[in-house]
Amino acid sequence: MRFGSLVLVVVLACFSSTAFGDEPKFAIAIHGGAGSAKDAMSPEAAASSEKAMMNALTIGKKILSEGGTSLDAVETVIVFLENDSNFNAGKGAVLNAAGKHELDASIMNGENLQCGAVAGVSTIKNPIVAARRVMTETRHVLLAAGGAEAFADSQESTIERVENGWFTTQKAIERLEQLRKMEAIENSTSQTERLTSKTDYMGTVGCVALDSHGNLAAGTSTGGMTNKKFGRVGDSPIVGAGTYADNKTCAVSGTGIGEQYIRNAVAYNVAAQMQYGKTSLAEAIEDNLENRLDPADGGLIGVDKDGNIATGTNTAGMLRGVADGKGRFEVSW
Ligand code: ASP
Numbered sequence: 582m583r584f585g586s587l588v589l590v591v592v593l594a595c596f597s598s599t600a601f602g603d604e605p606k607f608a609i610a611i612h613g614g615a616g617s618a619k620d621a622m623s624p625e626a627a628a629s630s631e632k633a634m635m636n637a638l639t640i641g642k643k644i645l646s647e648g649g650t651s652l653d654a655v656e657t658v659i660v661f662l663e664n665d666s667n668f669n670a671g672k673g674a675v676l677n678a679a680g681k682h683e684l685d686a687s688i689m690n691g692e693n694l695q696c697g698a699v700a701g702v703s704t705i706k707n708p709i710v711a712a713r714r715v716m717t718e719t720r721h722v723l724l725a726a727g728g729a730e731a732f733a734d735s736q737e738s739t740i741e742r743v744e745n746g747w748f749t750t751q752k753a754i755e756r757l758e759q760l761r762k763m764e765a766i767e768n769s770t771s772q773t774e775r776l777t778s779k780t781d782y783m784g785t786v787g788c789v790a791l792d793s794h795g796n797l798a799a800g801t802s803t804g805g806m807t808n809k810k811f812g813r814v815g816d817s818p819i820v821g822a823g824t825y826a827d828n829k830t831c832a833v834s835g836t837g838i839g840e841q842y843i844r845n846a847v848a849y850n851v852a853a854q855m856q857y858g859k860t861s862l863a864e865a866i867e868d869n870l871e872n873r874l875d876p877a878d879g880g881l882i883g884v885d886k887d888g889n890i891a892t893g894t895n896t897a898g899m900l901r902g903v904a905d906g907k908g909r910f911e912v913s914w
Contacts, residue, residue, distance in 0.1 A: 606906050607645035607791055607888070608890050609642060609645060609788065609791075609884065609903070610882040610883065610884055610901065612786065612882045612899055612900065613667070613784060614785040615837045615896040616896050617896075617897055618898040633665045633667050634902045637902065640658055641788065649792065651797055652688070656713050659788055660707045663786065664707070666750050668784045669784030669804045670684070670785060670786045671706060673750050674805075675756060675757070675806065676749070676753050676804075677809045677810070678810055681703060681811070683703055684701075684702050685708065685818040686698065686699055686818055687712050687801055688716060688799070689820055690796070690826065691797030691798055692796045694827060695716050697717070697722060698818035699715060700814045700818040701729070703726075703745045704730060704733075704743060705733050710740055714733075714739075719732070760808040764808070787799070787801040787823075797827070797828050797886060798832055799824045799825060799832035799833055801834045801836070806838075806839070814839075815843075816847070817835075817839065820848075820849075822843040822849075823835045823836075823847075825849045825851070829886065830885065831884060832883060833883040835847050835848055837878045842878075848881075861891075866893050870893050870895045871895070876895050880893060880896060881893055882901060900912070901914070
């Protein structure tokens with residue numbers, strides 16, 4: 582599929598609050614990053630990512646169906662995906678221009694707008710765990726780099742640490758080498774950056790959930806973009822850009838070119854369109870992908886306060902999983 586063409590897939594599940602019968606009312610959506618189409622990957626790599634997505638969905642669904650909280654479901658699902666090297670989050674994260682990993686993550690509680698995030702961390706095995714701890718154990722929202730690492734030190738070994746090299750995979754090394762070669766060929770930095778931004782992202786993870794108590798939560802975790810400048814922070818740890826949750830409207834997680842999500846305040850904008858424009862979640866997601874973002878910028882997943890799920894991307898593909906209390910359980914691209 583040609584980059585630049587708009588590929589928009591919106592999956593919508595609607596159900597009334599009574600339609601659940603005796604089933605607990607919950608809904609969950611997960612993404613494994615926007616970017617390439619499934620057929621651009623090797624069949625083995627695609628199958629392995631799909632299997633991981635299926636397992637992540639099973640874990641999240643179990644927590645929610647047993648009455649667990651949306652925050653627990655979001656954190657547990659993202660930890661699982663961070664530990665799976667198929668994804669660009671935690672183990673398997675991409676490398677920056679200095680050949681190191683700098684990881685970003687955020688989490689938000691729709692019940693009270695509490696949120697926590699870490700940016701540019703380099704030894705925290707599961708950034709989403711640290712993000713939740715920033716939310717619950719500090720009066721702040723976002724801790725960055727050395728400050729986030731120092732905060733992790735203060736948490737009595739409950740935030741697991743690893744050497745930076747632990748995150749590295751052969752795939753991440755090859756992606757960096759490829760982009761460096763392209764940079765050497767291209768003389769224009771701006772052209773190279775444009776090319777990089779449109780072709781090399783995939784594997785960020787995100788999860789949104791509505792629990793049986795009526796609370797929404799959202800979380801996102803990423804290694805960012807291959808060959809990013811040292812110190813670059815994307816949208817994933819920026820509440821309102823890559824992540825947002827408010828029980829009044831919806832929970833949202835984005836993936837794609839972080840700068841575009843920050844410029845357009847995309848995650849918050851989806852919620853705001855629902856709150857002030859009275860649009861549905863599916864309409865708000867579609868509008869952001871079609872009219873606010875540029876073609877091939879990325880994708881979005883969301884769950885609204887009534888349990889409707891919507892997902893979409895304007896890239897060639899986005900691995901995603903959706904499940905709910907009515908028995909829906911699907912993994913697709
Ligand atoms: N949004 C992430 C970032 O810009 C990358 C991605 O979603 O693939 O850091």
